[in-house]
Amino acid sequence: MDLNEKELIANLKSSGKKEGAFQVLVKTYQERLYWHIRKIVMNHDDTDDILQNVYIKVWKNVEGFREDSTLFTWLFRIATNESLSFLQKQRRHSVFSMNEISEYLADSLESDVYFDGDEIQKKLQLAITKLPEKQRIVFNMKYFDEMKYEQMSQILQTSVGALKASFHFAVKKIEEFLEEDHKK
Amino acid sequence: MKEQDENIENPLGKLNKEHPFYVPENYFETFADRLKSRIEDEEKSGRKKTLYFYLKPALSIAASIALIVLLINVPLTKFPPSNQGYLSQNQPSKDSVDSDGVIPVELITYFTEGQFLSAVSEMNELDKRKLSPDSLGDYIAANYNDYEIIANN
Numbered sequence: 001m002d003l004n005e006k007e008l009i010a011n012l013k014s015s016g017k018k019e020g021a022f023q024v025l026v027k028t029y030q031e032r033l034y035w036h037i038r039k040i041v042m043n044h045d046d047t048d049d050i051l052q053n054v055y056i057k058v059w060k061n062v063e064g065f066r067e068d069s070t071l072f073t074w075l076f077r078i079a080t081n082e083s084l085s086f087l088q089k090q091r092r093h094s095v096f097s098m099n100e101i102s103e104y105l106a107d108s109l110e111s112d113v114y115f116d117g118d119e120i121q122k123k124l125q126l127a128i129t130k131l132p133e134k135q136r137i138v139f140n141m142k143y144f145d146e147m148k149y150e151q152m153s154q155i156l157q158t159s160v161g162a163l164k165a166s167f168h169f170a171v172k173k174i175e176e177f178l179e180e181d182h183k184k
Numbered sequence: 185m186k187e188q189d190e191n192i193e194n195p196l197g198k199l200n201k202e203h204p205f206y207v208p209e210n211y212f213e214t215f216a217d218r219l220k221s222r223i224e225d226e227e228k229s230g231r232k233k234t235l236y237f238y239l240k241p242a243l244s245i246a247a248s249i250a251l252i253v254l255l256i257n258v259p260l261t262k263f264p265p266s267n268q269g270y271l272s273q274n275q276p277s278k279d280s281v282d283s284d285g286v287i288p289v290e291l292i293t294y295f296t297e298g299q300f301l302s303a304v305s306e307m308n309e310l311d312k313r314k315l316s317p318d319s320l321g322d323y324i325a326a327n328y329n330d331y332e333i334i335a336n337n
Contacts, residue, residue: 056226
């Protein structure tokens with residue numbers, strides 16, 4: 001934790017400086033958090049809602065931040081949990097017989113107007129929606145964000161070995177999906 | 185090995201690693217302002233909630249008490265117990281019983297016929313005399329022996 005971050009946390013916890021420090025926090029992390037959430041829930045509108053929820057949670061709870069991790073790790077952990085909770089709610093509240101989150105994600109992808117990938121990128125995204133929850137998150141963080149396993153381990157609170165295994169299985173499944181799709 | 189794991193080459197070959205999503209124009213530029221207004225809205229509604237939160241237990245207790253009073257009061261006033269209705273129709277009212285010196289009917293059920301008659305005669309005898317400490321002492325001395333007086337005390 002560097003000096004700037006310590007100062008930022010101290011200001012976030014001080015009632016007189018909280019608002020200014022919060023603006024800095026939002027500006028610093030909003031893009032990285034946005035893309036992290038977007039890769040989990042796919043759709044822009046859902047991502048926007050979740051990102052706001054994440055920052056509102058931070059605003060309400062920053063006084064209780066224990067500083068045993070960096071702000072970045074703490075924020076990413078909240079964002080991951082909020083995104084997964086959102087998907088669970090979608091599954092519970094769905095009026096259709098939607099048993100798999102992957103169906104919701106595939107629908108979101110199809111209807112997302114803020115997608116400008118080519119056909120092969122769309123197939124890759126569809127393959128990612130077929131992955132189990134944990135593998136999907138690990139794949140996105142490693143493949144697209146190129147995050148280090150150590151950092152992922154702190155955010156997801158999972159051992160490095162388990163993360164490596166998850167990424168390995170995710171790649172295998174995506175390859176199989178793309179091969180099958182190619183044969184069609 | 186660790187180095188190899190971290191610096192992964194694209195395991196999916198020729199696939200583009202760039203993320204194919206984008207955001208609406210000026211999304212990140214306006215995000216902080218939208219967030220700020222939402223936090224302000226939440227804090228306003230939170231204050232309203234807090235007032236209700238503190239009043240809620242008191243309101244619940246008041247409503248429960250009102251309901252209990254209502255549940256007890258309405259049946260008693262609308263549907264009086266049947267024996268009370270019978271007594272009120274067939275017996276003098278409590279006031280008239282007291283003023284006329286008549287023994288309330290409810291008491292009769294606690295005595296056998298013999299006990300009742302002796303109690304009535306004793307009461308009539310007592311009524312005839314003017315009760316004073318001396319006359320009460322004379323009555324006790326005349327009607328009870330020493331053993332009965334000690335045993336009853």
